[in-house]
Amino acid sequence: MMLEFKQLKKSYGGRTVVDISNLQIFAGETIGLVGNNGAGKTTMFRMLLDLIRPDSGEILSKGVNVANTSDWKNYTASYLDEGFLIDYLTPEEYFIFIGSLNNLSIADVNEYLKQYEEFFNGEILSRGKYIRDFSKGNQNKVGIAAALMQKPELLVLDEPFANLDPTTQIRLKSHIKALKYSHKLTTLISSHDLNHVTDVCDRIILLEKGIVIKDFRTDENSLKELEAYFSE
């Protein structure tokens, strides 16, 4: 088992944001987290990444509470928003910095970035700009590529398809699918785009006001099911 959420609760000003009694995620699963704004997706991710302290309950990553040790950092990579980027660096500097945290040499990083030339579409590297000067879509690309560079076993992405151009969306989807089989990558993705989620994920978790409403394996009917739910 990769992740286990136990009696997890978080509320702000009396309003419950996350309330998950028991949820298990297994290695190699690609999980799509869907729900309207305020459903608690990002808060859940933040607690998973030990950025927010839960009011009660715990999240076990490979059986260890994420709030107690930072062992999970050794196999977890994530990109939630621009707050994860060090925006006054050039993309190259950022990749090298993230690489160095994972003991990758500059040569390793450059080697790794070569396979992303297509993904970057010539817009990221050696443009002579700081990350803060890039468009949101391109910032997203930097964040996602930096997360993937860490060769994680667990990947957490918040709204990865938003702001990306169609070509990159398709490339990202096939890349995640490929990694699932080649590296047994476990992925958590939140998205408002039901098409993408049903396409790339093999299990979908639907949140509403912090509570898991639905949890099912994707099949050909999933998209319709979700659309029916959200159009109510």
Added chain:
Amino acid sequence: MLSTFLSHQWKDFWRSRNKAGSIAAQILLGFFMLYFLILAIGLGFGMSFIIEKAFPGKNVIETFNGFILYYFLFDLAIRTQMQELPTLSIIPYLHLKINKKTIVNFLNIKSLFSFFNLLPLFIFIPFSIIKIGTTYGALTGLMYIVAILSLTVFNNYLVLYLKRKSINNIAYFGFIIGFVAVFALLDYYQIVSVRAASNAVFVAVANYPYLGLVFTAAAIAIFYINSTYLRSNLYTEELSTKDDKKVSTDYAFLNRFGKVGELAALELKLILRHKRSRGSILMGFAFLAYGFLFYKEPMIAKNQFGMMLFAAIFMTGISVITYGQFMFGWQSTHFDGLLVNKIDFKNFIKAKFLLFTISCTIITLLASFYGFMSYKLLLLHLAAYLYNIGFATVIVLYFATMNYKRLDITKSASFNWQGVGATQWILGFPLLLIPFVIYLPFGFMNKPYWGLIALSIFGLITLLMRNYWINLLVKRFEKQRYKIAEGFRE
């Protein structure tokens, strides 16, 4: 239309998110301004009296005349540092059906609402009426006022124009300040006299009052140059940022410190690539002159180190104080990223210590030119330096774990109260008081050198305990990080 713009600005000021939290800071800033205004008014009305007292035997009007251009020269230097470009506020209007001319007018008018435009009026106009008007007649007095007003407007638009022309170009600011400094020095050593030139100009105005209109012509000219430039370059992209090629850099000297060095290099880049942090650093260098105000010959002769301790701590520890007070807020935009990545918090704290130690060492070495005044000052600085790297760093980093305010570091540092909270106010007390408390008993016993030795030993011991402090701070950081991260996200 102009009044609508101004009312929007008014709302912007009162409804802005940072302001609400720091009303206290605003009020304090208000008091500062009021204080300066009262000083200016006092100076304005008491000018004759003050000149007679300060320069006995000199002609009052001559001294006053000599002072005018001198003032405006310094005004220019200060404005290049402090006056803000009112540019970004127009972005939401550019795509609307509003004439470019109106927008330019708005920018021009808005720039007049500046503290720098108020000050000279209070300083110079009273004297122009009271003394000049009564001596040379009403017309001359009026022309003096016209000249003063024109010079104020001239400086205002000149600085805005130059700033717009050379956005983000630090070298150029250095040039202007250097230019003023050279004039001041030449005047000081009586090679070229700014005062004599200023006097000559205003004597001419007194003789031929209408000459005052030359200043007005100059002010109008620069106003038109500025407006024309604005109108033909009304693209926020061109007005607010300069698009030069950014390159990746590597600080080789930090590499020997391993992971800690990498984090320090990261922070060094942060400091050099943001306006606010760069401003703090420049301010730090400016404070090197602090000693000239505080170190007095009699004090040095009598070994009254207690009186000079404050300045010494302040100068040698300026980086700890100005940069440390907002810690970890400098990194507030990407704090989540730092927490999520594989960064050992111990290294994170160590990197801060490393940066502080390096910067304190550099500034203390620079401050050693005070050794020319007296070797005793070097001993004083050494004690202050050891205290700063030993204990002041610890205080600052401890307080940093209680600072939850997001810091906007893209704005300039001067008169910027964004991100100022209780932490910054309280912080100063222990930091500046502890060295006094250590020194004072020895000062009373008339053993000043023992006092310095005691302070040095205290600094050394705390420095040797650094690993202990690091562990303490890491524990504290572990506990506080959720709160800090939450505050920074807002």
